[in-house]
Amino acid sequence: MAVPIRSCIACRKREDWTDLLRVVKVAGEVLPDPLHLLPGRGAWLHRKCFETAKQRGSFSRAFRSDERLSTEKLAVFIIE
Numbered sequence: 520m521a522v523p524i525r526s527c528i529a530c531r532k533r534e535d536w537t538d539l540l541r542v543v544k545v546a547g548e549v550l551p552d553p554l555h556l557l558p559g560r561g562a563w564l565h566r567k568c569f570e571t572a573k574q575r576g577s578f579s580r581a582f583r584s585d586e587r588l589s590t591e592k593l594a595v596f597i598i599e
């Protein structure tokens with residue numbers, strides 16, 4: 520069975536999705552979804568690309584959002 524391939528929203532590198540962290544947008548917040556359980560549109564990134572994604576506005580672009588998305592909970596998850 521083929522492993523699904525996803526692109527990191529920050530560096531655009533394509534990876535097996537096991538190497539990327541899934542995140543979803545919930546009410547203006549970007550939340551980590553390590554177990555792939557949360558519904559909704561997901562985006563994928565390397566943990567090491569989090570800062571890059573934040574600086575480049577990759578989250579807003581990935582979720583096609585004009586509002587500024589909070590990444591605080593995601594930051595805590597990634598740093599721990």
Ligand SMILES: [Zn+2]
Pocket residue numbers: 527528529530531532564565568
């Ligand atoms: Zn990346």
